[in-house]
Amino acid sequence: MNKKEKILFVDDDESILDIASEYFQHKGYPVITAKNGLEAVKILENEKIDCCFTDINMPEMDGLELAEHIRKTDNTIPVIIMTGYPSLENTIRTLKNGVVDFLIKPIKLDQMEVCLKRVLREQLLFVENIILKQEVKGKKQLKKLNKELLYKVEELNILNKIMSDFTIISSSSDIFKRLIDTTIKIMHADEARFYIINKAAPFEITTSIPNSAGPNSAGIDKATEKLIMETVSDAMPLLISENKGAGSLPEDILSFMVVPLAIRKKIFGILTACIKKSSIRFTEKDLYYLSFMTNKAAYTIENLALYENIYENLFSTLYAFVKAIEARDSYTQQHSNRVTKIAIVIGKEMGCTSEELDILNFAGHLHDIGKIGIRDAILLKPNVYTEEEHNIIKEHSIIGANIIGQLWLLESEKEIIKSHHERFDGTGYPDGLKKEEIPLLARILSVADVYDAISSNRAYRKKMEENNIINIIKEGRGTQFDPDVVDAFLKLHNEGVIEKNLYKAT
Ligand SMILES: [Fe+2]
Structure with a gap:
């Protein structure tokens, strides 16, 4: 025979405690009794109770207070209220306190047993449900962590790719081409362009439009030029994730990014990327990648310029010696x-x-x-x-x-x-x-x-x-x-x- 559930009876009427104890013990249930709420709380601290029957009106701590205590400490224990005077107010309070059922005195013992079996069945379902929910939550958490991990790995890969792409460049003229090629590759953009900002106007120097034939440069439209110049004056990258067609961009552009390239805080170039065909849209993340890339490119340009300058200077100095020798x-x-x-x-x-x-x-x-x-x-x-x-x-x-x-x-x-x-x-x-x-x-x-x-x-x-x-x-x-x-x-x-x-x- 399976071990039966342990029941706690709480009532200040000892005769009720005696009758219930005898009946349920006879049925094989372990029974513990308490004369008021406070006594019951002490028992609950030391015993594993599976179900609690309690009266409402008792000295020291009443049944509703006890029910509330149980709800707060272990909400898997079903509480059944036994009352002689059910009122609407009490009914509402009992429900609020997590009481699962209430019986009206005088209570018949077989009625109590039916009620006990029902709440225990419900309790089992309730506990199983909690475990299931926890499992689902755990799985969701795991899935979320996995997704975050993949995301981080992808981010790291992209940043690494950008770093290595811009580390191997040995001439500054290659950088602009590399910028737009990498933009196409990593952002899945349909077009990428690079402009040099020349006396407050953008001057396009290189363009990449995958799978297009013939010259790519079609001149800059007014709306794009305006956005570029705004980016120059704000010195902040700009993301138009979804072109709502409010006149700020040509209609064929669905998503757009403008990122400045600054050397020593002075903007000298602008990188733009747009989506015209595909269903993807640029996100804040893409803007972050693009900004990371232009920063890296700016740093490379600065270093190369420094190196090219040193190299040129060195060469002219040394060549002056050679010319002096030859002149002799x-x-x-x-x-x-x-x-x-x-x-x-x-x-x-x-x-x-x-x-x-x-x-x-x-x-x-x-x-x-x-x-x-x-x-x-x-x-x-x-x-x-x-x-x-x-x-x-x-x-x-x-x-x-x-x-x-x-x-x-x-x-x-x-x-x-x-x-x-x-x-x-x-x-x-x-x-x-x-x-x-x-x-x-x-x-x-x-x-x-x-x-x-x-x-x-x-x-x-x-x-x-x-x-x-x-x-x-x-x-x-x-x-x-x-x-x-x-x-x-x-x-x-x-x-x-x-x-x-x-x-x-x-
Ligand atoms: Fe020689």
Whole structure:
């Protein structure tokens, strides 16, 4: 037999307590009795009670107060009120206090039992319902947490993507394109545009409209221009999640964002994004991503500008030295400039990247900067050098590399300057490097350098015939020079690129 529920009877009439106790104990229920509310409260503190029958009018604490106490401490215990004088007021109070039923005195015992069974059944359902609700709540909570986690992960991924996208940019001109491409990709925008704010008017510099043919720029409409200029003056990003067609935007734009790009608090650019076709709309979150991105872009632009400025300054200073060296010798004037031009066309012919061509430009102009350390008496000597003098001259590639090596971030340039007199067969200087040990850009520079040197008048000899010059280069193919570089050079020379267009023009 199942263990039966424990019942608490509360009544100041002891005869009722006795009769009820006897009856229910006989039926197998454990029974506890109390003479008033206060006694009952004490029992409830120590016993697990499953159901409580209580009278209303009792000394010390009445039945309704007891019912209220039970509702507050454990609302799973059903309370049944037994009263001789039911009134409307009492009925309302009992219901308010969580009383589940009331019986009118004189009460028949079998009536009490029916009532007990019913409330216990209801109580079971009530408890099950609470457990179920808690489970559902728990699941909902879990679902919510999961969703939040996914959201955070997505956010982190997007921010990371933006960070890495803008960290690898090496030129400020790429940034604007990257801004609008990333906007299209991350925000799923139909269009993104970037404007430079020029004397209080936006000037569109780049646009991205996926899957569209032909030129994208259709000019700026008045409404958009007004919104852009408002954003500039407010210095705050703007979100029009849903275009209500109140005349502030063209009708074909469904959702719109305008985000300023400021450097040192001065706005110099505006990024716009719009949705024209899809059913999605921009949200505050999108605006946050876009603002994060423009901040990152602004920071990158500032850094690059700083770096480009330093690089430019450095270059002009160093090149001034080279020009000063060349100016000392009328035969070598403009030598570095011509060598650079030849080297760059060879580099382009051989498929060098724009970054490599930049390095070649820098190293080409400065390849002989080390001659600053060679005495004029040797450098400007009108006849052929002695072996000792030649050894001194040879030092210029190391001196040059040391000068450039002192500078920040010019490692490739330094290596090229150092190696521009290395020979493909390993008999050059200063390190006797051979073949691919010599940096490609140095191998290119070497051909350009020799070609220009033997093409010009020198203090100790006259300019050679072009055929002889070309023969010397050809003879050096595979010994002094990289055969691939010579081939590229000869092709360009045959096409007249070097001699006619470039070399003679300088
Ligand atoms: Fe040199």
